[in-house]
Amino acid sequence: MEDYPWQRRVRLVEKRRWLICVPLAFAFMLSYFHRFAMGVVADDLTRDFALTSAAELGLLSSIYFYTYAVLQLPAGICADVWGPRRTIAAALVLTAAGTFVFGWAPDLSWLYFGRLLVSAGVAFIYINIVRFFASWFRGREFGTISGLSSLVGSLGFAFAAVPLAVMVESAGWRASFYIMAIFTLLVTVYSWLVVRDVPGEYGWPSIAEIEAAEGMAQAPEPVVKCGIRESFRTVTTNWCIWPPFIASAACYSVYMAFAGIWGVPYLMQIYGLPRVEAAGYMVVISVGYMAGGPVIGYLSDRLRSRRWPFFCAVSLLLVAWLALTVWNGGKPPLAALYPLCFVMGAGAAALTLSLPCAKEVNPPHMTGIATGLANIGPFLGGALGQPLFGLVLDLRWQGAYEQGVKVYPLAAFQLAFWVCAGLLALAVVAAFLIKETRCVNVAHEVIGRQPGNY
Secondary structure, three states: OOOOOHHHHHHHHHHHHHHHHHHHHHHHHHHHHHHHHHHHHHHHHHHHOOOOOHHHHHHHHHHHHHHHHHOHHHHHHHHHHOOHHHHHHHHHHHHHHHHHHHHHOOOHHHHHHHHHHHHHHHOOHHHHHHHHHHHHOOHHHHHHHHHHHHHHHHHHHHHOOHHHHHHHHHHOHHHHHHHHHHHHHHHHHHHHHHOOOOHHHHOOOOHHHHHHHOOOOOOOOOOOOOOHHHHHHHHHOOHHHHHHHHHHHHHHHHHHHHHHHHHHHHHHHHOOOOHHHHHHHHHHHHHHHHHHHHHHHHHHHHHOOOHHHHHHHHHHHHHHHHHHHHHHHOOOOHHHHHHHHHHHHHHHHHHHHHHHHHHOOOOHHHHHHHHHHHHHHHHHHHHHHHHHHHHHHHHOOOOOEEOOEEOOOHHHHHHHHHHHHHHHHHHHHHHHOOOOOOOOOOHHHHHOOOOOOO
16 A cells, blocks of 8 residues: 555545445434434333323433533543544444343333443444544545534434334334344444544555645644643633533533424424324424535535534524424414424534534644533533423423323423523524634644644
């Protein structure tokens, strides 16, 4: 490989990275599947395990987000130290074990344990995928590939909606999770065989060398490696990482509260829709997210701007959410829900830029820790948002049950919608404060030290 002409070696890097992306895409889809699956099986879990409140169901769902948030920094450390290949393979094995336990669970304690194992496994996947992106894609491609990753992840969301609902209706929710456990093990083997951490494992040039040769960056300088503690201090004291952290946390708390668990019950109870049809509206949200992610990422790279695409997309989400909240007292016409759901998904796709924002204001060799910290934001928001939504619903609950499931009035949902609108207003303000990087690494400007002296 060393004897190949330079341009041929560059082309080999550009081709192979897409082959490696295939098993990573399946892994990422699995993390999204588990993120949203609770909304589809919520009624079954409430009935089979005698859950007594919306907050209790919200807590079961939010275990995913608490665990995910806590493990993002360890995931970043593993990405920097062990590399994506080994970390993702181990994470998928743990995810498969948790999926099986969740489907088998004879009582509530085992159900919680299975959810915990799944959450711990998938928590290590995305940050390691981002670390792979940083090693195989140019900086000016990073927004686009991050947006494409949101599209792929949303396919997992889509599978956790109508297809899972159909599978649950035909085979039961337990058998459905057994099937997903087997599928996860197959993805594990596929990932181990295909994924490689850096182009150098093939004797090909690194992305830093390619960018330097193309005149897009300075030649890579020797990096003075520092310990995990010093890297953590450098990243956490960098104020530029916190606006995207806050914006993504507030935005994702709302997105996950609705799309992840309460959207389907809202449509079933307020509009009287059957489960599969209600889940179809959540698919529209995922389609919006799939469409919005690549578009926002591409525009960000094309315009060489991170702040304004982020700000505009979150503002669009706020407008759509206010329409849902105030139109007909929180019950817009069914015909209006499809476009509203699509816009919500497209606006929420602003989250795909939070990791590029974090990556470009921190030293390159701290990418794992920086993106791990930034990715805590959305999942901390998701962990808090789902039970918060449930608590607000319980405040306006009037004591009604139907087939063992609490039924909430429209006023309860509208109050929860107003709380969410307040969180989205916070997200808009934080997005406005994001540091503009022009799609290049500005760590030496932000931190005040030259590259190589971190």
